[in-house]
Amino acid sequence: MTRVNTKDRIIQAALKLFMAQGYQKTSIAGIETEAGLVPRAGAFYRHFESKQALLVELARTYVSETPEDFDLERLADFGDTRSELIAIALKYEEAMIRQKPFARLIEEVRLLDFGAELQNDLDSDMMGALVAWIKGKPAAKGLSRKQTSALAISVFGGWLYYLSVVQRGATVDRLRDTLLNEWATLWASSLDTAR
Numbered sequence: 589m590t591r592v593n594t595k596d597r598i599i600q601a602a603l604k605l606f607m608a609q610g611y612q613k614t615s616i617a618g619i620e621t622e623a624g625l626v627p628r629a630g631a632f633y634r635h636f637e638s639k640q641a642l643l644v645e646l647a648r649t650y651v652s653e654t655p656e657d658f659d660l661e662r663l664a665d666f667g668d669t670r671s672e673l674i675a676i677a678l679k680y681e682e683a684m685i686r687q688k689p690f691a692r693l694i695e696e697v698r699l700l701d702f703g704a705e706l707q708n709d710l711d712s713d714m715m716g717a718l719v720a721w722i723k724g725k726p727a728a729k730g731l732s733r734k735q736t737s738a739l740a741i742s743v744f745g746g747w748l749y750y751l752s753v754v755q756r757g758a759t760v761d762r763l764r765d766t767l768l769n770e771w772a773t774l775w776a777s778s779l780d781t782a783r
Contacts, residue, residue, distance in 0.1 A: 595635040597623040602642050603650070607689070610696050611643060640702060644709075647697070651690055652710035653683045655717035663721060670776035672721070677747050677768055684751045691755070718744065726782040743775050 601622035605614040616639055617627035625631045636642040655661070658679040663672040687694065697703045718740045722728050728736050750767055 594623070594625070594631055597625070598632060598635055598642070599646065599649075602639075603646055606643070606646070606693050611639075611693060611700070612696065614639070643697065644706060647706060647710055651687055651694060653679070653714050655713060657683070658714070658717070660717045660721060668776070669725060669780050670772045673743075673772040673775055673779075674768065676718075676721075676744070677772065680744070680748060681751060684755055688755060715740065722779065725779040727779045729782060731783075743779070747771055 598619060601624075602614065602619045605618055605622055616632050619639075619642075620627045620629070620632050623631075632642075636645070658676060660676075663675060666672050666675060698707060715737065719733070719736050722740050722743065723731075723736055728739060731739065747768075750764075750771075754764075
């Protein structure tokens with residue numbers, strides 16, 4: 589039998605409780621009890637400074653996307669912008685499917701005082717990687733960082749909107765392949781055109 593360390597037990601217990609009853613209704617004592625620890629004996633605080641710090645670690649592990657998850661450094665292997673866009677779009681789709689079980693928790697956290705800051709922090713690495721990728725395209729030559737960031741948001745915003753509509757249960761899945769192909773063709777053409 590494999591022994592699970594205390595930190596992992598706390599993480600799994602918190603995830604279970606956050607999913608079942610929400611972040612705000614879950615107490616540290618409840619997490620400790622669910623993890624098989626003695627409540628208020630200090631085991632939680634040996635691993636996390638607060639419930640918020642635990643949530644941040646959970647978000648980084650289970651919810652957020654990283655450039656490594658998307659394998660962005662290998663996009664050049666595809667050899668053309670359209671294929672690279674499709675690869676990124678499909679990775680976003682995988683991430684959306686992976687995040688679906690956490691949707692209620694994600695929405696709850698967004699409404700908390702620190703929710704927007706956490707979301708920005710989690711998104712910054714991914715946005716930086718997408719901006720770096722776009723900077724290598726002819727359309728981005730000579731653009732400032734802000735302009736390149738705006739271009740990245742324009743490029744990926746439409747696809748992310750489509751995924752969010754699908755996640756909410758809309759029946760547009762039958763259009764997926766057409767939308768993906770048209771979106772990738774349009775933006776590849778735009779990104780490969782020098783300004």
